[in-house]
Amino acid sequence: MLHSAMQWIFGLLTLVACTSQCLGAEAGSVERLSGNASIVGADNVSRVARVNDTLNEGDTIITARGAELLARLRDNTGVIVRQDSQLKVSEFRYTQAESDSLLINLLKGSLRSVTGLLGKTRPRSMRYETATATIGIRGTDFELTILPEGTPDGRGGIYNFVYDGVTNMQIATGEAVDVEQDKTGFAPENPAPGEARLQVLQQRPAFLRGGGFDALILNLSNQPRIIPMIRR
Numbered sequence: 252m253l254h255s256a257m258q259w260i261f262g263l264l265t266l267v268a269c270t271s272q273c274l275g276a277e278a279g280s281v282e283r284l285s286g287n288a289s290i291v292g293a294d295n296v297s298r299v300a301r302v303n304d305t306l307n308e309g310d311t312i313i314t315a316r317g318a319e320l321l322a323r324l325r326d327n328t329g330v331i332v333r334q335d336s337q338l339k340v341s342e343f344r345y346t347q348a349e350s351d352s353l354l355i356n357l358l359k360g361s362l363r364s365v366t367g368l369l370g371k372t373r374p375r376s377m378r379y380e381t382a383t384a385t386i387g388i389r390g391t392d393f394e395l396t397i398l399p400e401g402t403p404d405g406r407g408g409i410y411n412f413v414y415d416g417v418t419n420m421q422i423a424t425g426e427a428v429d430v431e432q433d434k435t436g437f438a439p440e441n442p443a444p445g446e447a448r449l450q451v452l453q454q455r456p457a458f459l460r461g462g463g464f465d466a467l468i469l470n471l472s473n474q475p476r477i478i479p480m481i482r483r
Contacts, residue, residue: 275293275307275308275309275310275340275343276307276308276343276344277305277306277307277308277325278306278307278308278310278324278325278340278343279305279306279322279323279324279325279328279340279343280303280304280305280306280322280323281300281301281302281303281304281306281320281321281322282302282321282322282323282329282467282471283302283320283321283464283467284300284301284302284318284319284320284321285318285319285320285462285463285464286314286315286317286318286319286334287299287314287315287318288300288312288313288314288315288318288320288332289312289313290304290306290310290311290312290313291310291311291313292307292309292310293307293308293309293310300312300320306322306324306340307340308340308341308342308343309339309340309341310339310340311337311338311339311340311358312332312336312337312338312339312340313336313337314332314333314334314335314336314337314360315334315335316334316335317334318334318335319331319332319333319334319462319463319464320332321464321467321468323471324340324343324345324353324367325343325345326345326351326353326367326368326369326370327367327368327471328353328364328365328366328367328368328369328370328377328471329364329365329367329467329468329471330355330362330363330364330468331362331363331364331462331464331465331468332360332362333360333361333362333363333396333462334360334462335359335360336357336359336360336361336362337357337358337359337360338355338356338357338358338360338362339355339356339358340355341354341355341356341380342354345368345369349373351369351373351376352369352373352376352377353369353376353377353378354377354378354379354380355378355379355380356379356380356381357379357380357381357395357397358381358382359397360396360397361394361395361396361397362379362394362395363392363393363394363395363414363465363468364379364391364392364393364395365391365392365468365469365471366388366390366391366392366416367471370388370390370391371390374387374388374389374390375387379395381395381397381409383409383422383423383438384409384411384420384421384422384436384438385420385421385422386411386418386419386420386421386436387418387419387421388416388417388418388419389416389417389418389419390416390417391413391415391416391417391418392413392414392415392416392469393411393412393413393414393415393416393418393430394410394411394412394414394459395409395410395411396409396410396411396412396456396458396459397409398410398458399440400440400441404456404457404458405456405457405458406439406440407439407440407441408437408438408439408440409436409437409438409440410435410436410437410456411430411435411436411437412434412435412436412455412456412459413430413431413432413433413434413435413436414432414433415432416432417429417430417431417432418430418436420436420438420449421449422438422448422449424448426448426449427449428449428450428451430451433455434451434452434453435451435452435453435454435455435456436449436450436451436452437449437450437451437452438450
């Protein structure tokens with residue numbers, strides 16, 4: 252009996268420890284949702300996404316075809332996850348300290364992001380990544396898209412269109428370019444012989460059509476938000 256009780260207590264303590272370690276810090280919440288989406292936590296447990304749901308560091312947002320989700324992070328950064336997309340909040344720290352940081356990985360599809368307080372005060376601490384490109388920001392509103400090869404919308408590759416501000420787009424070779432307002436950074440999936448692996452296109456990609464939450468995201472970074480006190 253005593254041995255069984257000790258095993259039960261040990262198991263409970265392990266579960267509590269895993270819960271605190273496997274679930275990351277609170278990063279933000281779901282502000283708006285249209286269609287079906289799910290959130291997979293750092294513990295690999297999936298749940299149906301709903302408005303006002305908490306988003307934690309380590310969460311992956313998955314939207315279905317025809318769906319769209321608007322997330323609001325604790326520093327007022329707004330992120331639209333377009334339809335048929337996957338986005339992971341890989342790293343989020345916001346305590347108004349030098350260690351603050353944000354890393355978002357776009358695994359599939361498209362996102363639009365308008366940076367909040369962290370982007371205004373510590374832009375070098377923010378980055379957005381795909382498997383082959385990294386986007387650094389400077390007070391920016393931009394769109395990032397992974398377009399697979401063979402789709403009717405255009406050439407396969409990574410597209411980084413800037414609505415406002417400037418981004419810096421870098422690929423694995425170390426090549427980098429600044430992308431200014433109304434221009435598009437492009438890293439083709441299969442460059443032609445002699446073609447640059449990183450380019451700046453003068454036109455906006457035709458497949459960027461926006462969605463129902465584009466007007467809302469522009470208001471998020473200007474809205475006041477109380478930052479919860481961090482307990483030490």
